[in-house]
Amino acid sequence: MILRSVVGKLWLTIIVLVSLVLLLLSLFLSEQVGSAYMKDQEQSLIQLTDDIEKSLSTSQSDQTESLNQTLEAAKLFRTYMVILNSDGSTKPLVTSPHASDIKWTDIFSANQLTKVMNGERLVWHDSIQLADEEKSKGIILVADPYYQQGASPGVLVIYQIKDDLGGAKIKEWIFYSALIALILTTIFAFFLSTRITQPLIQMKRAAERMAKGEFKIRIPVRIHEWDEITSLGITFNRMAAQLEDSIHQLSQEKEQLASILRSMSDGVITIDKYKKVILSNPQADRFLALWTSDNDLPPPLTDFLKRVMESEEEVVEDVSKQDTTWAIVMAPLYAGEQVRGAVAVLRDVTGKRRLEKLRKDFVANVSHELRTPLAMLQGYSEALLDDIASTPADRKEIAQVINDESQRMSRLVRELLDLARMEAGHVQVFIDEVEVTTLVRRIERKFSTLAKEENVQLRVEMSDALPLVYWDEDKIEQVLTNLVDNAIRHTPASGSVCLSVTVQSDRILLAVADTGNGIPEEDLPFVFERFYKADKARTRGQSGGTGLGLSIVKHLVRAHQGEVTVKSQVGRGTTFTVSLPIQAKRDEAQDEM
Incomplete structure (x- = not known):
């Protein structure tokens, strides 16, 4: 020792x-x-x-x-x-x-x-x-x-x-004198050594504490005994102060970087060449959590990293996992001239891709919806021009078809315009006193004939003593009309549709339940989208709708500060529930045209 x-x-x-x-x-x-x-x-x-x-x-x-x-x-x-x-x-x-x-x-x-x-x-x-x-x-x-x-x-x-x-x-006296001199020299040497090395020991202990993160440590310096050791101690303290300042600045920069990364809507992952994740923000952690594998890096990122390391060029691709789509951009990180890893930026583009799909579907559906009536209008008008209809009855039938298809086109265009205004926030809501019982009975009378034609039982269930409500009666009637019409049209013969009204605290619940085929669970989140078809095999012509009714329902209900939800089970039917406040508030911003 x-x-x-x-x-x-x-x-x-x-x-x-x-x-x-x-x-x-x-x-x-x-x-x-x-x-x-x-x-x-x-x-x-x-x-x-x-x-x-x-x-x-x-x-x-x-x-x-x-x-x-x-x-x-x-x-x-x-x-x-x-x-x-x-x-x-x-x-x-x-x-x-x-x-x-x-x-x-x-x-x-x-x-x-x-x-x-x-x-x-x-x-x-x-x-x-x-x-x-x-x-x-x-x-x-x-x-x-x-x-x-x-x-x-x-x-x-x-x-x-x-x-x-x-x-x-x-x-003998010379020997004793030498022995005494040796003892005194030992004491003096130990004192001198301790005197010289004590600052060095203090520096060592200070360095050990600094290695543990205590950068505020300083060693005492004897200014009145100026020598090389004192100069070294002063230099050590100056170095410690500069190191503390540098560490403080680095900590601030690290905290700033961490705050920036946390506040970013995009995920950021830094990966070294050994496939180890060095840095990631919460958005990136959400992406990594989609993979439950024991690997440090998900397989898609592993493949991207390999390509980046080999080509030294960035890779841009989409990755889908659990109904979520991520756009990933991975670029190489350099240490001098060598690639030491890569940085990946991840963006959740599920909504964007869905909107793109909806846009394409919208264009396709509108084209489809307009193509059929236009084709029929063109065909029947040519029949009139060519005098194919020889009798007045034939001409009347052709004219009736042309009138129905033109009304169908007019209704489609009108609903598209209404939906566009609603999505832009321009919904006119005129709040007035409404009797819920009268409104519901009117809806019942309106669809009783259609229900008989479709061999569907339509029934109404209402609580006693329903309070007066303050809604836009026309808008709520349109909501119930769309829901009941959809329920009847998608319920097979001998089925039933029930319109029920209940009071829950300060809200009114309007529920439309049918015994139809139901909607698959994976389609439920999208039923309120424009032209979305839960039944992929069903065409618009068969149901007679434009595919915009539920989307309009959602906007009208929200204009009344309400909510609309759907529950469905394949083979057992579907229930749409509208929750409205008893007294809706008029939103001035929505009334501006």
Whole structure:
């Protein structure tokens, strides 16, 4: 863990460097101190040797006194002296009680003695084990030839016993000093490392919090201690402020883009090259919800994406699903020169396509409705011109056909004009007091003959005490006329049609129910469209209508602030229900022509 930390690395680096320096310095100082100590001890013994040699060169009386004084002083420092004659025997001047502990013959060899007798001074040091000591002791020995007046030359041997031959105490103090310096350096290095790396650790923690989305984080900066770390901290805070501002701007732009996408009536889907949906708005989600497959992308969009990736050109096509038609435009998205995905714009064109179909059907139906009477008018008029009708009865029959077809054309044109005005909002509604009972009975009398001709039972059911209502009587009569006429014409023989009137709260419900073949469920939403035929096999000529009646009913009912609904079951009949307020409000805007 230490090596994975900047503080640990810096601390270990300083400790290792300082330790190496202190070790080398300690070794150097120990060597120098030991060498200097030995030289000092050797010089002291050499000086003592010179002094004794001078004493030996004096008279006998002075010599003895001087040597005794020298020996007394030397005992204090465990220094011993042996004087040898030329034949190698000792003089009785050495009386130290410790001199016998270390025999000079144990540390001074015959070869060394020979060298000294030949006039060579010998300086020697070593370590030996004393009999009464647990540790070895240091020995420093100086042997030098001396000369007396009137006597042959001899050998002066001076040796000194030392507890520490190389200045071990001084070396020990050097070691302790180095150890103390190392401890202090460790503390200082740790303090310095912490001081230096603490801002870095703060930056690391701040960066981690920024990675989690906390862009308001800032690190403390010591302005009074300006250095590179302080400059780095200021730069980090400036970077964090700029990053926070950039993220804020990006968030605003993202929210703005999301709001735009949510408010768009078109769906927008962004797809990457791996067929993953990156972005979509609610309208696009509605399109994606049409597919319940586990695939991330619906099959049509997958195919479009493949074509876009291969051709790098936009694709425009319609896709239908669950009675809904979508117009899709998919264009490539680029990352540099490479296609990284595609963006698709989807528009629900179900209503538009339906209107286009209705427009085509309208033109076809109007053409069909006009073609038949025009053909009959032309044919019968040519018959009159060619005198094919020879009798007055034939001519009257032809004239009657021409009159019926012209009235049929007039009715079609009139209803088309009325419907056009209604769809444009120009419906004249004259609100007045109306007795519902009288209105319903009038409708019953009007269609009783037709019902008998078609062998259909027509009956009326009304609640008691119906209130007075305020409607446009002519418009509501037209509504009931269209509904009852359709019901009778689409009810087979022996069937029945029921016109019922009920009161529900502040509204009147007018219901026309038949026992006809019924309307398929998929056709119910379109029965109020112009020229829409629920029975695809039935022609207008068979039913006698223009195909505009229900569309007119819808507009007239809405002009009274009412609603018209239909319920049907194939093989069991159909029920149209008109819900009208008891007192309809007159809409001035609708009355403007």
